[in-house]
Amino acid sequence: MRSNRPGPRTGASAPSAPVPLDDGAALLGLPMWQRLLPVGGAMAAVCAVDLLSGRDTYLASLMSVVPPLAALLLFPMEVVISSCLGLLLMVGLTRYDGLGDAEARRLFEGTLVAYAALTLAAVFISHFRIVRTRHLVAVRTVAEAAQLALLPPPEPEVGPVRVAARYVSAADLAQIGGDLYAVLETPFGVRALIGDVRGKGLPAVRMASLVLGAFRESAYDEPELTGVARRLERSVARHAVSGEFTTALLVQFEPPGTIELVHCGHVPPLRVAADGTATTLDPPDPWVPLGLAQLAGGKPQPWLERFAPGDRLLLCTDGVVEARGADGSFYPLAERLPALVGAADGDLAAALAAVHADVVHVTGGPLRDDAALMLLSWADPP
Incomplete structure (x- = not known):
């Protein structure tokens, strides 16, 4: 069953957080x-x-x-x-x-x-x-309608996994970004993808739609997560122009308490344990972004991480971790995430909204780059 089509909004945040165009746009409505x-x-x-x-x-x-x-x-x-x-x-x-x-x-x-x-x-x-x-x-x-068509909000529960996703548009008018995400329930378990296409505008949207299409197809066919990554690599390499690449992170949820990950040059995920401690899940063998495998040789290697009931897994793009404050420092996501998730009291969509608001507060203004965020956990028992 394909579970990434638009569904009820309960538990899932909107894929786009609108950013005011300018003061003139606000004046039109007064x-x-x-x-x-x-x-x-x-x-x-x-x-x-x-x-x-x-x-x-x-x-x-x-x-x-x-x-x-x-x-x-x-x-x-x-x-x-x-x-x-x-x-x-x-x-x-x-x-x-x-x-x-x-x-x-x-x-x-x-x-x-x-x-x-x-x-x-x-x-x-x-x-x-x-x-x-x-x-x-x-x-x-x-532009926002195109982004919504490309990234429909996921259902609040996909199989045994609770999901909330949020897409935050940067304040650069109609420059649609290439950030992407998807969550599917497949015969091999729930599989999630988050990625970021290099560049902006229509070429980035085209590549993002290609990556999402390849993922939605291969996730049902490939028994191994590395097989999905190889299919994505071939699709990007086949259609990308010279110099284009896409960072990606693949996650497969294996009940009752394990996840498998494949890293392709993307921002490492963060796990917030039930006791409030945050851990960056760095890959033991990092891999190059999709579209650059011919430069590295070999293939990406999966690794396993503990993911117990009550844990939260945050997947995001570099628009969040590379947001800078007035002093030039990067946003300290790993330090601030546990408190933000804890204050949401289990509401994943509220936690993502709090993360976005906190980034804007700490950096002193709207994000300069588009950002996609996904927060996942095991579904609560009936």
Whole structure:
């Protein structure tokens, strides 16, 4: 039974954590009164300063700040309306202050011309800002839909294994990454794959889909996990262009308390024991990424690890472990993971969400590279 198709969301997190495109995208969804509030505040501030300064001080020209501010916050028609209101206030303040001589009147006329030019420019700026923002939102939506089609969320339980997966998009607009994961229940046990294609964009997506297709086919045919790895290697080597490769980690769950792993140049997994200790499962014989086997010769070697009931296994891509803080240090995943998993109280999806939030907090901003995470454990007994 193929168990990686979309299923109930209980226990499985969404494959993508949306990242705001920019402040302009957020402004599109705000009510009009919230967008008008800064512009109205600026008008009120200019009026207050001018009135408090008395008739001897002419500050009505400061109302020229309204069109540029409106261009950044409002839609074109709202820019026109707010600018006209600002113009009326400026004329009223000018009448209040008075125009004593011809030079003052010429100054006022020049201010009107400049205000009209600013208003016209603000309307064009607002129009192109809205068009650009809507275009970027549409492109990002398509990119996220493509990623969702490539990586549907796994079912919360695949055979005897509980699963949660999370895909985190980097804040680089529509650059779809090549991170991938899959979990299948096969005649040989539950098998999981996590990988990372070198590069971004459509070539990375193409290679990721090829690797996933090869895994979903070979996982049912190959009795040995190394056989699955060899099939993946041949597929990548056959279709990859020069210099392309894919890091991968294969895991096979063998009840009641063992896992078999095959390492192909990927980030080592982390095991969090029931007592809260974290262990990095480094391969005794590391292997090269998929697509580079012809440079190394030989074949990848599997190894066994203890995986007892109550343990958690985290598989992730380098977008997590290579995230850097302000001081340039890497995110200390092995140090912080036990507390984050423990605080989730057995909820694997909540634990992954906590890991993502903690990475963002520690590094001081959104991830600069896409990241895929999977957290697995033995299913609770009935």
